[in-house]
Amino acid sequence: MVADSLWQLDAVSLGPARLRAVSATISPGATAVIGWSGAGKTSLLNLLVGFECPEGGAIEGTPRVAWVPQNGGLWPHCTALEHLAIARGSSEGNDALLAAFDLAEKRDARPPKLSQGEQSRLAVARALATKADVLVMDEPLAHVDPARVGKYWRVIREHLARTHTSLVFSTHTPETAVGEAQHAICLRAGRVMHAGPVAALYTEPPDEELMGYLGAGNWFTPPEARRWLRAQIPTNRCLRPEQLVIESVSTGALRVEASHFRGSCAEIELRHVPSNATRTFFHRPARDEFRAGKFVQLTALLCLTLLFFLTGCHRQAAATLTPRDWRVWQLPPEGPMLPTPRSLATGLGDDIASLDTAGRVLIYGADGRLKRQWHMLDVKVGKPEGIVVLRDGRVVVCDTHYHRVVWFDADGNWLKNIGQQGKGNSEFIYPVGICKDPEENLYVCEYGGNDRIQKFTREGQWVTSFGSFGTGPGQFQRPSGLTWLAGKIYITDAVNNRVLIYSDGGQYVGVLGAPGQPPLDFDLPYDIAAGGDGELYIIEYGGGRLTKVSPDGRLLGRYGHTGGGEGEFSTPWGLTIDSHMRLRIADTKNRRIVSLQL
Structure with missing residues (x-):
């Protein structure tokens, strides 16, 4: 079974031709099973919950599940309140849960006296009342009024975040899949057509048919x-x-x-x-x-x-950057798993702090020798992105899927957290990037529909916030990395393929490669660092390369392309530069940290 997975399906079949050699990994988080009527969605969910057994292939994984079938599966002899009490094993919190689904006045009603929409809401509420590891729902809330369905999905989201529960649900509504899931499995005629992140399927579907699974395009x-x-x-x-x-x-x-x-x-x-x-x-x-x-x-x-x-806009020729030194650092294994690096930061004495997909903080010496490591507080929901080291040795980490920022001392002892899920000051959706200015004010970028930057003191007191979600001036679609240089914050706006510039006080300044300048042709710029030479260095997740740009937007050179050899990168994720102008790159898909000096 693949590490960090809920279920592993290997060539699973269910006749007659309902599922055909389905192989897929279902990971923690929220997974949408998408397809038109007859695609095999219900059959797949039936197998996950053990309602049916595969006629071929194998399924690995036995998490505790709460099952919401299409018909709700309610008990006709029990009242609404009794459904929740049986599921929870106690009466605590059941009235509040009924109220959250607008069923408070129906607490003593039995299913035959409920409308289809009320039955759908009760079935979901009953699943939330359990202590399941995974909620499995077959087209949940399908009979609920469209004007109110968003309210109930919000209740589900808050429950998943609070309890660290995963969700697998089927839907034929693209907006629900995009808004509620991180992973997608696309079915057609019993076969898996695509499995992967929802964000990638939305922005870069592999073909026109798969584009339609997530709506108009x-x-x-x-x-x-x-x-x-x-x-x-x-x-x-x-x-x-x-x-x-x-x-x-x-x-x-x-x-x-x-x-x-x-x-x-x-x-x-x-x-x-x-x-x-x-x-x-x-x-x-x-x-x-x-x-x-x-x-x-x-x-x-x-x-x-x-x-x-083709209307007179000419591309800027990019010189090739030539490194004087190229070295590779390997990450230590975590049991049978070989994790991949994500974020990097330079610390005291040019030590390098790294985050990886095992949820570890790794501290390397400038020579690449691993000096110490520790684990994050919890990683069941997801792994962290974004790290910075303060002058006193404290390490500050964006604990992405837990909607918070965490302080550790230099030895990895937990000191404090700030934040919770939300859109207010000192609250976060998904914080993913962090940098500091010379006074060690901290700048945290986040995505998830609340795409913005928040500024804090080194101790975590909120100062200001700036930016918003969108594609216009000063707006972001997944800000992922940022750096301070000469009173300005440069932020990689990954999905919009650009770098935005703000003053460190929060005033929008402009964009690198703005109209009137030659285009920089970024391909998913994911992280950025300012070098001691006063220039900016950007790694491009989609392009598999390093780009050097002047603060005024001139393209100074590029290095690398997608691959696994020397001079190549595959989905590079993080970047930092030390005092000797050594660039350290989290070469994520190649499972290594690359050190090079230009």
Whole structure:
């Protein structure tokens, strides 16, 4: 069985042709099983809870589960309150849980006297009342009024975070999968079409069919990108509605044939006048009404990999950076598992502090020798990202999935936490990056719909916050790394493929590679560090490379590409630079720390 997994499925089959050689790993957290009717979602969940047995293959994993079948599986002779008391084994907290699902007035009612929506809510409430390790739900809340379903999902989310419980649920609603799950398993006709992170499936689906599993999108081939976007892309690419901007122009090549407002997503049919081709696009509604006969232009709001516009914008030639020294540090194993590095920070005497996927803090000497290590307080929900070392030796860690920041002394003894889940001051959704300024004020970036930066003193007192979620000026989609340089904070805005600049007081300054400058063509910039030479160094998760940029946005050089050999990186995640200009890179998928000197 794979480490840190709930279930491991190996070539599992269930006849007649309901599941066909399904192999998948179901990890802790929230997993959405997605597919149209008849795809095999219910059959897969039935196997996980032991309701059915596989006719071929094997399933490993026996977590304690609470099962919510499609029909609710309620006990017709029990009242709503009795359902919760039986599940919990006590009466404590049951009235509050009923109230959270708006069932307080139905506490003495039995299932035959409840509506379908009330039965759905009671079935979910009963699962939350158990002490299960995993909640398994087959299209939960499917019969609940759409206007209220978000409220009940919020109750589920808060329960998962508070109890460190995992969730596996089936759905055919893309918005639910995107909003509630970290992992996705896509089924079609009993086969697994895709399994992986929801975020990756949303932003970079491998093909047009899989794009549709998470809702509306616009699939561009290179020829169509040239026609409709006036842009060059090397491979097929998805643009979600929020990534496509439609603007009115006085005249042009694209003319509106029809436009339909559909709430959060609008649909527009355009004609490419020179070729007479027509196509429908999905976009976020704008204030402007696009009437038939008007001319418009399309713009990709997010940078596409290796994209350049054909309207006179020229790429900046990148010099090749040449390292004088290349070394590799290996991480110590954790039992049978070989963890991967994530975040890095330079500490006292140029020691290097690292976080890894075993939930460990590792302290290396400048020569790469492991000096000491310790574990985080808890890692059942997820592993931490983001680390910094203070001048007095204290280590501060973003404990990402526990919505907090943790202080340790130099020997790994826990000192204190700040934060809890929330969107207020000193609260976090998913804190992932941290840096300090010369006064050792701390800057923490977070994502999860609350994408922003919070500033604290070195002791954790809140000072200010800045930024918000989005694609506009000063907004972020997964800020992942940040650094201080000359009174400014430079933040990698990963999904938007850019680096934003704020003053260290929280005023928005601009963006590297801003309009009027040659494009920097970032490919998921994930971390950034300021060197002693006054320049900025950025590692690109998608591009597998290191990029050197001046603070005013000039591209100074690049090094590396995706691979596993010398001079190559695979999903590099973290970066730090010591006082001798030695760059240390968390080469994550290659399971190593790379040390190089330019």
